[in-house]
Amino acid sequence: MSLLHADVVIVGGAGFIGRALAATLISRNKSVRIITRRRDRARHLLPLPQVDVTEADVNEDRVLQR
Numbered sequence: 001m002s003l004l005h006a007d008v009v010i011v012g013g014a015g016f017i018g019r020a021l022a023a024t025l026i027s028r029n030k031s032v033r034i035i036t037r038r039r040d041r042a043r044h045l046l047p048l049p050q051v052d053v054t055e056a057d058v059n060e061d062r063v064l065q066r
Helices: 016-027 039-045 061-065
Strands: 008-011 032-036 051-055
Touching: 008 016, 016 032, 016 039, 032 039, 039 051
Parallel strands: 008 032, 032 051
Antiparallel strands: none
């Protein structure tokens, strides 16, 4: 899944609130891209086909542009 094809992009999706939000969206059959500083914190979401986890530092402008 590319960012352009995700229904929702969550920055910080591996955190407490992001996890709850991602779970709700997934239960509603939405495709979700999660951008997180630590991919290992979102490992429980990796097997799900409608989830794409990207590790990135969102404080860097070039990362967000990409």
